């Protein structure tokens with residue numbers, strides 16, 4: 001089981017948008033996917049509500065007992081954000097090291113049943129978000145192209161590199177992924193160029209543009225390439241463009257992950 005996480009402690013940069021669309025993409029590629037919502041906000045749980053395991057919750061991954069998943073039937077299984085329990089884990093007396101150790105054990109038990117684990121985590125510097133990043137194999141850093149988001153994303157990039165160098169040598173940095181990018185805005189074009197100039201090897205070689213189709217797909221709980229017009233049931237033009245761009249990014253991500261044994 002390979003673990004993928006869109007990581008950024010900045011809020012609203014596209015972590016959930018990436019995670020939920022990618023979960024569907026992997027399933028369509030024939031992978032058995034476990035999705036985990038480690039964010040109390042529960043945005044991923046909402047968009048993935050059709051696939052949620054009733055009676056199970058992401059907080060159980062931090063507990064002492066194996067997680068029981070009674071009805072894994074389709075290609076996608078989701079451990080939703082059980083908000084009160086996640087909050088309790090966050091505030092519990094267990095050390096950060098204990099949280100990571102429990103998480104590793106719980107995931108190892110689930111690993112034979114899934115090809116990929118997709119994690120959605122909170123846009124904050126929480127213990128849970130940190131533990132989830134610690135045990136991941138592949139991190140992508142979605143960012144908006146404004147100065148505040150870029151500053152935080154570069155910090156996250158350095159954190160990923162430092163986790164790789166110390167605690168988790170298996171953590172592959174897939175790079176900073178520009179999201180909600182608007183190439184008609186000179187300030188964004190300039191900022192992206194500057195970012196590329198400074199960290200050429202750490203910027204993902206494609207971007208996700210600012211398109212209303214992403215928000216509509218999230219509202220409709222569907223991956224953007226399956227978004228249909230409410231009036232005539234046809235795929236919308238904006239969704240078609242979003243689909244092409246997002247699937248190209250996902251193809252590259254998957255190829256990179258599949259290339260690692």
Ligand SMILES: Nc1ncnc2c1ncn2[C@@H]1O[C@H](COP(=O)(O)OP(=O)(O)OP(=O)(O)O)[C@@H](O)[C@H]1O
Nearest residue numbers: 011012013014015016017123180209210211214215
């Ligand atoms: N490329 C995009 N174009 C347009 N809207 C987008 C795009 N990416 C994300 N959004 C929208 O922006 C909002 C924030 O995105 P998202 O929820 O994915 O961010 P997040 O990093 O998960 O935020 P949080 O830190 O709060 O969990 C959502 O309403 C989402 O639908």
Ligand SMILES: [Mg+2]
Nearest residue numbers: 015016039043
């Ligand atoms: Mg989110």
